[in-house]
Amino acid sequence: MNILVIYNGSSGSKLSLREGIGQIKKHGGKLIVLYVFRRDYDKELCAGRKSHLSKKDKKKAHSKTLHHEVTARDEASRHINDAKRILEKKGGEIKSDIITTEESPADEITRCVREKNIDIIFSTNKRYRLNYEINCSS
Numbered sequence: 001m002n003i004l005v006i007y008n009g010s011s012g013s014k015l016s017l018r019e020g021i022g023q024i025k026k027h028g029g030k031l032i033v034l035y036v037f038r039r040d041y042d043k044e045l046c047a048g049r050k051s052h053l054s055k056k057d058k059k060k061a062h063s064k065t066l067h068h069e070v071t072a073r074d075e076a077s078r079h080i081n082d083a084k085r086i087l088e089k090k091g092g093e094i095k096s097d098i099i100t101t102e103e104s105p106a107d108e109i110t111r112c113v114r115e116k117n118i119d120i121i122f123s124t125n126k127r128y129r130l131n132y133e134i135n136c137s138s
Contacts, residue, residue, distance in 0.1 A: 003029065
């Protein structure tokens with residue numbers, strides 16, 4: 001059995017990760033953790049690309065955008081390290097892999113399902129309810 005866990009560092013995704021680990025321990029297989037880094041910048045932060053701004057304002061907006069991206073990447077790194085710690089602590093000797101990407105979440109999930117022969121996908125919604133999908137196309 002191959003399980004894909006959609007992970008973003010939230011409490012809900014940690015729940016999904018723990019559930020995925022439990023299922024792999026019970027049934028065997030491999031656990032794939034997918035972390036998608038998203039560059040969702042506030043429109044205001046991207047204002048530096050607007051032609052009506054002065055050079056100074058463009059530079060300022062660009063600097064803010066870079067600062068927010070660095071902060072977001074630092075946070076992403078912490079989330080990935082949290083996932084590694086959970087895998088080490090709860091997973092023991094299970095087969096696992098962490099994939100990080102900046103691609104479209106839907107495209108990346110689809111790619112993983114096809115390339116890694118995923119049987120079940122674990123994710124959570126905003127209310128931290130565990131969702132899972134069984135791949136019936138296999």
